[in-house]
Structure formats: structure tokens, C-alpha cells
Amino acid sequence: xxxHQFFLFLAIILIAARALSETVARFGVPAVIGELLxxxxxxxxxxxxxxxxASMKLLAEIGIILLLFEVGMDTNLHRLARSGIKPYVVAFVxxxxxxxxxxxxxxMLFGLSSLTSMFIGGTLTATSIGITVRVLDDLGKRQSDExxxxxxxxxxxxxxxxLALAFLYQFAIEQEISIQSLGEVSAYIILFMILAPxxxxxxxxxxxxxxxxxxxxxxxxxxxxxxxxxxxxxxHAVDAPxxxxxxxxxxxxxxxxxxxxxxxxxNSTLFKPSPKLAHRLEEQMRPLIHTFAxxxxxxxxxxxxxSEINWSSSSVWALAGTLLLCAIVGKLxxxxxxxxxxxxxxxxxxxxxxxxxxxxxFAQLGFTQGILSGELYAALLIVIALTTMAPPFxxxxxxxxxxxxx
Amino acid sequence: xxxHQFFLFLAIILIAARALSETVARFGVPAVIGELLxxxxxxxxxxxxxxxxASMKLLAEIGIILLLFEVGMDTNLHRLARSGIKPYVVAFVxxxxxxxxxxxxxxMLFGLSSLTSMFIGGTLTATSIGITVRVLDDLGKRQSDExxxxxxxxxxxxxxxxLALAFLYQFAIEQEISIQSLGEVSAYIILFMILAPxxxxxxxxxxxxxxxxxxxxxxxxxxxxxxxxxxxxxxHAVDAPxxxxxxxxxxxxxxxxxxxxxxxxxNSTLFKPSPKLAHRLEEQMRPLIHTFAxxxxxxxxxxxxxSEINWSSSSVWALAGTLLLCAIVGKLxxxxxxxxxxxxxxxxxxxxxxxxxxxxxFAQLGFTQGILSGELYAALLIVIALTTMAPPFxxxxxxxxxxxxx
Numbered sequence: 001x002x003x004h005q006f007f008l009f010l011a012i013i014l015i016a017a018r019a020l021s022e023t024v025a026r027f028g029v030p031a032v033i034g035e036l037l038x039x040x041x042x043x044x045x046x047x048x049x050x051x052x053x054a055s056m057k058l059l060a061e062i063g064i065i066l067l068l069f070e071v072g073m074d075t076n077l078h079r080l081a082r083s084g085i086k087p088y089v090v091a092f093v094x095x096x097x098x099x100x101x102x103x104x105x106x107x108m109l110f111g112l113s114s115l116t117s118m119f120i121g122g123t124l125t126a127t128s129i130g131i132t133v134r135v136l137d138d139l140g141k142r143q144s145d146e147x148x149x150x151x152x153x154x155x156x157x158x159x160x161x162x163l164a165l166a167f168l169y170q171f172a173i174e175q176e177i178s179i180q181s182l183g184e185v186s187a188y189i190i191l192f193m194i195l196a197p198x199x200x201x202x203x204x205x206x207x208x209x210x211x212x213x214x215x216x217x218x219x220x221x222x223x224x225x226x227x228x229x230x231x232x233x234x235x236h237a238v239d240a241p242x243x244x245x246x247x248x249x250x251x252x253x254x255x256x257x258x259x260x261x262x263x264x265x266x267n268s269t270l271f272k273p274s275p276k277l278a279h280r281l282e283e284q285m286r287p288l289i290h291t292f293a294x295x296x297x298x299x300x301x302x303x304x305x306x307s308e309i310n311w312s313s314s315s316v317w318a319l320a321g322t323l324l325l326c327a328i329v330g331k332l333x334x335x336x337x338x339x340x341x342x343x344x345x346x347x348x349x350x351x352x353x354x355x356x357x358x359x360x361x362f363a364q365l366g367f368t369q370g371i372l373s374g375e376l377y378a379a380l381l382i383v384i385a386l387t388t389m390a391p392p393f394x395x396x397x398x399x400x401x402x403x404x405x406x
Numbered sequence: 407x408x409x410h411q412f413f414l415f416l417a418i419i420l421i422a423a424r425a426l427s428e429t430v431a432r433f434g435v436p437a438v439i440g441e442l443l444x445x446x447x448x449x450x451x452x453x454x455x456x457x458x459x460a461s462m463k464l465l466a467e468i469g470i471i472l473l474l475f476e477v478g479m480d481t482n483l484h485r486l487a488r489s490g491i492k493p494y495v496v497a498f499v500x501x502x503x504x505x506x507x508x509x510x511x512x513x514m515l516f517g518l519s520s521l522t523s524m525f526i527g528g529t530l531t532a533t534s535i536g537i538t539v540r541v542l543d544d545l546g547k548r549q550s551d552e553x554x555x556x557x558x559x560x561x562x563x564x565x566x567x568x569l570a571l572a573f574l575y576q577f578a579i580e581q582e583i584s585i586q587s588l589g590e591v592s593a594y595i596i597l598f599m600i601l602a603p604x605x606x607x608x609x610x611x612x613x614x615x616x617x618x619x620x621x622x623x624x625x626x627x628x629x630x631x632x633x634x635x636x637x638x639x640x641x642h643a644v645d646a647p648x649x650x651x652x653x654x655x656x657x658x659x660x661x662x663x664x665x666x667x668x669x670x671x672x673n674s675t676l677f678k679p680s681p682k683l684a685h686r687l688e689e690q691m692r693p694l695i696h697t698f699a700x701x702x703x704x705x706x707x708x709x710x711x712x713s714e715i716n717w718s719s720s721s722v723w724a725l726a727g728t729l730l731l732c733a734i735v736g737k738l739x740x741x742x743x744x745x746x747x748x749x750x751x752x753x754x755x756x757x758x759x760x761x762x763x764x765x766x767x768f769a770q771l772g773f774t775q776g777i778l779s780g781e782l783y784a785a786l787l788i789v790i791a792l793t794t795m796a797p798p799f800x801x802x803x804x805x806x807x808x809x810x811x812x
Contacts, residue, residue, distance in 0.1 A: 004642035006464055007471075007651075011635035014628050025621035055461040058412055065413075215431035218696030222420050225697060229417035236410035245413075284693045290624030291631060291694065 017294040030138035030392040039301015060299040063292030065246035072250020087152030098124035098330030119366040126161025128356025129154040162241040188238040200252025309378040319379035423700040436544035436798040445707015466705040469698030471652035478656020493558030504530035504736030525772040532567025534762025535560040594644040606658025627690040715784040725785035
């Protein structure tokens with residue numbers, strides 16, 4: 001795309017995102033809905049001004065990685081640890097149930113092939129952590145107790161989703177899945193999620209040291225950004241979702257994260273949590289996040305191409321309705337598998353419903369590989385759109401109603 | 407390019423830029439030299455890790471546009487107006503002299519064709535405003551009196567350079583230049599440079615108004631960024647360099663820029679300069695500039711592909727040496743055409759020497775169109791590299807020597 005056209009498109013995306021998020025926010029609707037709507041409007045669904053473009057997607061991906069960096073910076077591992085097994089239960093149930101339900105209705109009710117049914121089940125599995133976090137943000141709930149469980153579960157869920165995608169893709173091509181490679185990949189991802197924040201903390205201390213002695217301004221920000229990008233690349237290298245790199249880097253720079261090095265007694269204060277560094281970095285990172293994160297949500301809206309849906313086909317609606325039910329029930333039920341007050345169980349279940357980008361990637365891959373028919377793809381698009389768009393409203397109404405008990 | 411690879415490359419660029427600019431800054435060398443060196447190192451000239459890539463260039467261009475936005479915000483039009491005709495004289499002489507000298511030695515000394523000689527002359531004309539501004543920044547001289555003349559002249563020079571490029575390109579293809587279209591384009595550019603800041607100021611007032619009533623954070627920054635991008639697109643539409651859009655948008659948001667609307671007496675305070683808005687915006691824009699601007703200078707270094715130069719060819723060195731002399735004498739002389747203290751004349755002349763990206767674009771276009779031979783292209787690369795790399799050192803030494811008189 002020529003330079004000037006890219007500038008124009010970027011300006012249109014930023015202005016549309018801001019105009020619509022500001023408008024819906026006036027009516028008490030979470031701003032992220034406005035950004036998704038902006039994407040639907042300017043994308044191929046309505047006006048068709050802007051098509052999904054590779055360079056724009058790169059910027060959008062930087063946006064979601066920076067958002068996950070911010071989530072990581074806000075994550076208090078001690079507080080998360082206090083939730084114990086709960087995020088794991090929510091993630092596991094919220095992954096397995098939609099998959100099984102989606103697979104079951106696809107084979108039994110609609111008589112689809114096993115591979116196709118697995119892709120449909122896969123599309124229903126992964127919570128969009130980006131949308132979930134933004135909704136919690138917009139409702140001012142990101143620091144709540146239930147948000148700790150939700151974010152923990154959404155992180156795990158995203159990893160499970162990307163694993164499922166990788167293996168379903170392998171299965172589609174090779175017609176078999178290697179349990180050994182599944183184990184290996186899982187081990188790598190677990191290793192990465194443990195080692196990256198620790199290693200990142202060492203780098204953060206070094207960056208802090210350099211920044212205080214720097215002759216040029218902006219060292220802290222650009223180096224933290226570099227670590228985030230490198231970790232995202234590393235995450236991809238171990239087959240984890242790229243955004244996990246952003247999350248791990250965020251934890252490394254978090255004001256809550258610190259540890260003592262064994263054998264180095266004299267350095268016992270060196271790797272302590274450093275709220276001052278975290279605060280400065282957050283200040284400087286915020287303008288980047290404000291600029292890039294909306295691009296991501298607008299691009300999700302642009303990728304939801306409603307013009308590909310045959311709105312008058314009754315079988316599309318039958319499929320969409322049934323799968324929507326599976327998608328909602330599967331995630332909502334997950335909240336009830338843990339021991340929490342009823343209100344929290346519901347809030348957690350509702351927060352896990354948004355599918356967004358991972359579901360889209362699943363559906364698009366299945367469609368382009370010929371595993372999903374046009375009708376199935378359209379039905380899944382409807383499911384993704386509704387699971388993405390509806391929960392913010394429902395969650396807000398729910399919180400308004402239960403505000404007394406919170 | 408796949409996403410994860412893009413992240414890796416971006417991280418490498420940011421880290422290399424920071425490492426080298428920080429290193430050279432320790433030795434008192436302007437940081438921008440470090441960024442250019444980083445580009446030479448990681449680009450095809452030395453290690454070849456990173457090739458010029460379209461998406462990376464987009465980010466780099468955002469960097470230079472944001473830098474020009476900052477320059478615009480710092481520009482005090484009243485103070486610039488006090489320099490009177492001087493920037494025009496410097497720009498005009500600094501444009502005409504290198505062109506004529508380059509053309510003359512090419513035809514007379516080296517017996518080259520008229521078209522080729524014109525491309526060589528063109529390559530020598532345009533000062534790189536980005537490099538000039540960064541050098542003044544690195545030396546802490548951007549607010550000095552001579553810097554006002556330099557920046558004004560560099561802005562004009564850049565416009566003249568892009569005009570020359572457009573018309574030489576037209577001439578190369580159609581073998582004729584239309585004086586009428588030259589006049590039309592010049593009129594459009596002048597109109598744009600006058601109207602864009604005025605119109606931008608109206609938008610800035612509107613954005614300020616909206617920002618104070620916004621329900622979502624970050625409105626000021628993203629909308630100012632959108633205006634900058636839109637103006638860059640508009641600049642391209644009137645055949646001006648895109649960075650002029652960033653410059654015009656910067657003036658619109660500057661704390662120095664304001665006017666009274668005719669006929670609207672009641673609104674006479676509405677379009678006053680607003681230092682508060684400017685200050686807030688500058689704070690928020692700085693992280694973006696720190697992130698993106700180095701990309702631009704690294705990409706200039708990456709584009710300077712030294713591996714394309716046949717270092718043992720004596721004719722390359724003869725050409726390079728002669729043209730380098732034309733390039734330096736032409737710009738240096740420009741400073742002496744205005745009535746300033748001798749020290750300022752020299753500082754102005756030296757500051758106009760860096761060629762950087764506009765020269766590169768000229769040379770690359772000539773090379774790919776078959777107008778410049780490989781030897782000529784190599785000679786011009788050497789000239790561009792030296793005129794870009796040397797002035798920061800010379801300027802610094804000069805300022806150190808004349809510090810007493812400044």
C-alpha cells in the first residue's frame with residue numbers, strides 16, 4: 001500500500017474508533033463495543049472503505065501485545081496465587097465444555113464430519129483475552145477479585161486455544177496427532193511462562209540501571225518495548241500465542257514482581273519489586289497503548305465480514321443459534337465449577353464468553369482449508385460477533401444490578 | 407513478513423539504535439550518528455540481518471512525520487518571521503548552487519548526458535530536515551537564533567527537493583517539463599502550507615473542547631495523531647512532501663500559534679495560542695516520537711547499502727570526491743549569502759549539508775530507471791553517507807570552539 005494511503009487509512013481507523021467508542025460510552029456502553037462497531041462500519045461489512053491489510057494488522061498486533069503487557073504489569077502474582085486452582089478450573093471447563101458441546105451438536109444434530117466438527121468445537125473454545133480485559137477495564141472492574149480469576153483463566157484459555165488450533169491444523173493436514181509433540185509443546189510453553197518473567201526481571205533491573213545513567217532520553221520505554229517484542233517472538237518460537245510474550249514481559253516489569261537470587265546474598269535487594277520503575281514505565285507506555293490498542297479492536301471488527309453471510313439462509317440461522325447456545329452455556333457453566341459467591345460465578349462465566357480474534361482465526365483457517373463450508377463459516381461469524389458484542393452489555397447490566405452485593 | 411519475524415526485526419532495530427546512539431553519545435558524538443551506524447551495521451552494508459521492508463518503512467515514515475510534528479510544535483512563526491527573507495535565501499542558494507555545480511561537473515568534467523547530470527544535480531540539492539533537526543537537538547541548539555533560519559530553510563529546501571524530483575522524473579519519462587504544471591503545483595503547495603495550519607488550529611480547538619468532556623482516555627493524543635496523518639496525506643495530494651503535513655499539524659497545535667477570526671468578535675479568544683494544550687500534547691507525543699523516530703534514522707542507514715559499492719574502482723572515488731566537494735561547497739556557501747555574524751553563517755551552512763533520505767530517493771530512482779550507472783549510484787551513496795555523517799561532528803567541534811561568541 002502506498003505511504004499516503006496507509007496514513008489516510010490509519011487516520012480513518014483512529015477517528016472512527018474514537019468517534020464510536022466516545023458515542024457508545026456516552027450511553028454507558030463499554031468503549032470497546034464502539035471500536036468493534038467502527039471496524040464493522042468502515043470494513044467490508046458496511047462501507048467497505050478499509051480491507052484487512054498486512055501492515056495495518058502488524059500495528060494492530062502491536063496494540064494487543066502492548067495491552068497484554070499492561071495486563072501483565074497490573075498482575076499481582078501473589079494475589080493470583082491466592083485464587084489457587086480456580087483459574088485453572090475455569091479455563092479447563094471453559095475450554096472442554098464448548099469444544100465437546102460444539103463437536104457433539106455438529107456430528108449428531110447436523111451430521112457433519114469429524115474433522116469439521118472438531119474445527120467448529122475449536123472455534124468455540126478460546127476466550128478473547130483482549131476483549132475480556134477491555135470490558136473489565138471499561139466497567140472499572142479490572143482490579144476486582146473476580147477479575148484476577150478471569151484474567152488468569154483467560155490467559156490459560158488462550159494458550160489452550162492456540163494449542164488446539166496448532167494440533168487441529170496438524171490433524172487436518174496429516175490426519176494424525178502426535179501425543180508426544182503435544183507434551184513437548186506444552187512443556188515448552190510452561191517453561192516459557194515460568195522462565196520469561198524471571199529472565200525479564202533481570203533485564204528490567206539492567207534497563208533500570210542503564211536508564212538512570214543514560215545520555216539519551218527514552219531508553220526505558222524503547223528497551224521495555226524491545227523486551228516485549230523479543231518475548232513475543234520467543235513465545236511464537238515455543239508455539240505459544242504471541243500475546244503471551246507481552247504478558248510475560250509485563251509481569252517482569254510489574255511493581256508486584258520480585259524475587260531473591262540464590263547464592264547472591266549481597267544482591268538480595270536487587271531483584272525486589274520496583275514500583276517507581278513500574279510507575280514511570282506505565283506513564284510512558286500509556287500513549288502507545290492508547291494509540292495502538294484501538295487498532296486491534298477495529299481490525300477485529302473489520303475482519304468480521306458480514307457481507308459474506310447469506311442472511312436469508314435458514315440453515316445458517318439454525319447452525320448459528322445452536323452453536324451460540326453451546327458457546328454461551330459452555331463458558332457460563334465454567335463459572336459454576338468453582339467455589340465462589342453466586343454473583344462472582346456469574347460474572348466470571350459472563351466474562352469468559354467473548355470469542356473475538358482466536359475464534360476468527362480458527363474459523364478463517366477452517367474456511368480457507370475447505371474444512372468449513374460457506375454456511376458453517378457464516379454461522380460461526382454470527383456466533384463470534386454475538387459472543388463478542390453481547391457480554392459487555394450483559395456484564396454491565398449484571399454489575400449494575402448486583403452493585404450492592406459487590 | 408510473518409508477525410513474529412517482524413517483532414524480532416523491530417526489537418533488533420530498537421536495541422541496535424539505542425546501543426549505538428548511547429555509545430556514541432558517551433563520546434560526545436550526536437546520538438543520531440549512532441542510529442545511522444546501527445542501520446549500516448544491521449543492514450545489508452555489514453551484517454545483512456535486516457533488509458529494507460515495506461512495513462518497517464511505514465513505521466519509519468510515521469517516525470519522521472511525528473518528528474516534524476514536534477518541530478512544528480516548537481516553531482514560533484513570529485520568531486521565524488523575524489528572520490525575514492533569510493531562510494528563503496539560504497534555501498534557494500542551497501538548492502540552486504549544488505544543482506548547478508553537480509550538473510556542471512557531470513557534463514563538463516565527466517562527459518555525462520544531460521538527463522543523468524540533472525539527476526546527479528538533483529541528488530545533491532535537498533537537505534535532510536530530519537537529520538538536521540536531530541543534530542541541532544543532540545547539540546542542544548534547536549532553540550537558538552540560527553536554528554530558526556536553518557529549520558525554515560530546511561523546510562523550504564525539502565519542498566524544493568521534492569518538486570525537483572517530481573519534475574525530473576516527469577522529464578525522464580516524457581522528455582519535457584510543463585512550466586504550467588510546475589506553477590500549479592507550487593501554488594497548491596503554498597496554499598497548503600498557509601491553509602493547513604489555520605484549518606488545523608480550528609480542529610485543535612475542537613479537539614481540546616472534546617477532550618475536556620471525553621468519557622474515554624487518550625482522545626487528545628489519538629486525534630492529534632489523526633490530524634497529523636490526514637495532513638500528511640493531504641500534503642501528498644498537493645504533491646508536497648508528506649512530512650510537510652506533520653510540520654503543518656505541529657504548527658496548528660503549537661503553543662505559539664493563534665489568530666483572530668474575522669467577523670466573529672465574540673470568539674476572539676477562542677483561537678488564541680494555548681500553551682496548556684500544547685504542553686499536554688507534547689508530553690503524550692514524546693513516547694511515540696522516542697519509539698518511532700529512531701526507526702527512521704536506522705532505516706536510512708539500512709538503505710545506504712555499502713555492499714553495492716565497488717570500493718576498488720578509482721572512477722567511483724573520483725566521482726564521489728568531486729561531487730562531495732560540490733555538495734559541501736554548495737550548501738556551505740548558502741550561509742554566506744545572508745547578513746549574519748560569521749559564526750552563524752558557518753553554522754547555518756554546515757547544518758544544511760546533511761542529505762540523507764531525499765538524496766537517497768533521488769539516487770535510487772535514477773538507478774532503478776537506468777539513468778544512473780552502478781558507478782554513479784555508488785559515488786552518490788558515498789556522497790550521501792559522508793554529507794550525512796560528517797556535519798554532526800564538524801558542527802559540534804565548531805560550536806565547542808565558538809562557544810564564547812554564541
